[in-house]
Amino acid sequence: MLFRRRKEGPRPGNTTAVILAGGKSERFGATKGLARLAGDPLVLWAARSASAAASRLIVVLAPDADETPWRDALGALTLIRSGPAKDAVRFIHDDVPHQGPASGVGAVLPHIKDPYVLLLSSDMPLVPPDLLLGLQERLSGHDTVLFHLEGWWQTFPSLWRRDGLEEALEVAQAEAAHSLHALVEAVDARPLGKEYFGLFGDDPTILLSIDTQGDLERAEAWLARRRG
Numbered sequence: 001m002l003f004r005r006r007k008e009g010p011r012p013g014n015t016t017a018v019i020l021a022g023g024k025s026e027r028f029g030a031t032k033g034l035a036r037l038a039g040d041p042l043v044l045w046a047a048r049s050a051s052a053a054a055s056r057l058i059v060v061l062a063p064d065a066d067e068t069p070w071r072d073a074l075g076a077l078t079l080i081r082s083g084p085a086k087d088a089v090r091f092i093h094d095d096v097p098h099q100g101p102a103s104g105v106g107a108v109l110p111h112i113k114d115p116y117v118l119l120l121s122s123d124m125p126l127v128p129p130d131l132l133l134g135l136q137e138r139l140s141g142h143d144t145v146l147f148h149l150e151g152w153w154q155t156f157p158s159l160w161r162r163d164g165l166e167e168a169l170e171v172a173q174a175e176a177a178h179s180l181h182a183l184v185e186a187v188d189a190r191p192l193g194k195e196y197f198g199l200f201g202d203d204p205t206i207l208l209s210i211d212t213q214g215d216l217e218r219a220e221a222w223l224a225r226r227r228g
Contacts (some may be wrong), residue, residue, distance in 0.1 A: 008117040010136040010159060017054035018112075019046050020104045020156075021070070021122035022062040022094045024148070027211050033122030034069055035216060038223055041073035042210060045125030051077065051138060052129030054118050058111060059088045060104040067091045100178030101155070106169050109162070117165055119180075121156040122212040126219060131206065134199065135159040138192065143168070144184060147207065148191030154207060155180035196210070 008014065013066040021043055028035070033043040043059065050057055057077075059070060105119065116139075118132060134158060139145045143164025147154035158180075160168075168183035175182065191206055196207045197204055205222050208215060 001210040010139055012055050014114050015054040015116040015118055015136070015159075016056040016058060016112045016116040016175055016226050017047075017050035018105070018108050019050065019057065019059045019122050020101050022060055022065065022104050022124075023123075028123075028213065028216075031069075034073055034208055035183060035210065037125050037210075037219055039214065043070065043072045043122040044077065045074050046120050046122055046127065047077050048076055049127050049129045049132055050118060050120055053132035055088075056114065058108050059089065059091050059122070060108050061091055061093050063093050063095065065093065092136060101180045102169065102172050102178050102183055103128045103184070105165065107175070107182070109166060109169065112162060117160045117162050119156060119158045119160065121209065124156055124207065126206045126208055126209065126222065127157055128206060132157060132159075134196070138190065140190065141188075142190040143187035145192065146184065147189040147196070148189075148193065150205070153184045153189070155183050156207075156209075157182065157185075186203070 023032070034041050036042070037045060047057060059074070061067065061070065070091060075091065090109060090111065092108045094104045096103050118135070120127065135145050135157065139159050140160070144158055144160045146158035163185045165183070170188040171186035172178070172182045194204070208219055210216050210219060
């Protein structure tokens with residue numbers, strides 16, 4: 001009997017996670033990704049979730065950022081099949097300062113060989129690992145899968161075909177667009193709505209972005225309630 005080989009889709013072994021951490025953090029008043037939530041840096045929270053869905057991790061920093069505190073923040077991380085953090089995590093500096101996340105993605109894409117790319121932000125610590133695995137299950141034949149809430153694309157977290165991401169960057173660069181929304185609009189995007197939150201207790205707080213000290217306090221309170 002002949003069996004047709006099923007086309008391989010996204011899985012941890014063929015996915016690179018990219019955490020964007022090069023923003024100015026003006027409203028927060030300090031480097032957000034290094035701020036601590038329940039004792040751990042925000043970037044470590046994001047990286048631990050990413051480790052469930054990717055075997056390689058790249059952190060994108062501002063051009064003049066010192067890598068040392070970021071390496072220290074991720075020192076305890078282990079990624080699937082990639083050993084300790086010193087072997088599994090790379091740091092790439094965006095060439096252009098503070099030109100938006102699309103610029104950071106453009107800086108990192110040439111360093112990615114995997115066919116799938118998971119985009120995350122260092123200031124979103126509450127995204128659960130199961131959600132990222134769920135994105136892999138729902139990409140199907142689309143270029144990207146991500147949340148579309150209240151008429152707006154929620155660009156983090158999002159899962160992309162690398163080829164689709166490259167095509168979107170070419171369109172954005174031609175139009176001098178610097179937002180991830182421009183990338184999403186340039187490709188075949190699969191939207192996820194509020195119903196997807198039902199898998200996670202119907203709580204949109206899991207997509208909370210830490211933009212202010214008040215947001216950090218909100219995340220602390222949310223974790224305290226979850227932990228009883």
